Amino acid sequence: MKIQTIGRPQGTNQHVQSAKSSKDASSSESFESILSSKTAKSPADSKGLNEQQRQVDFTNMTRQEMVDWMNRQIRNGRISLDETSSLLSMTMKVSVATGQPVDMATDHEHIDFIERASQGIEWARSHSDQQLAERLQAAIELMQRFQGKTTEEQTQAG
Helix, strand or coil: CCCCCCCCCCCHHHHHHHHHHHHHHCCCCCHHHHHHHHHCCCCCCHHHCCCCCCECCCCCECHHHHHHHHHHHHHCCCCCCHHHHHHHHCCCCECCCCCCECCCCCCCCCECHHHHHHHHHHHHHHCCCHHHHHHHHHHHHHHHHHCCCEHHHHHHHC
């Protein structure tokens, strides 16, 4: 297929020629491989995994990752809004120095949410708050249901 243009803006001939010579130099590369290399995510971005391959790890997750995960699950109908209330409360963080909430978008601390829920259960029981202990236990069970699963597997778990 040949594409013809009607006139070119001044100065584009040189650009077209340099693009053509770079095409000739790398003619052995397929369009797909070039596109793939240009659009590939860096290792720091999702640890090099695409959305379908990413595994959930509640033992090593930032607060923002937890909220993002909950939102995806709710949006896709895998969990209900009620199921997330205990999880959401574990994403709250207040600065001791300022007494103000810490912005989760800039907080990169990784948290073991399963351990945090277990500690919450112990605290609730020591303060005779059986309802809180039950909600946190349900949160642990929910996390265990999805722990280590990829996005594809979560569809089947929900």
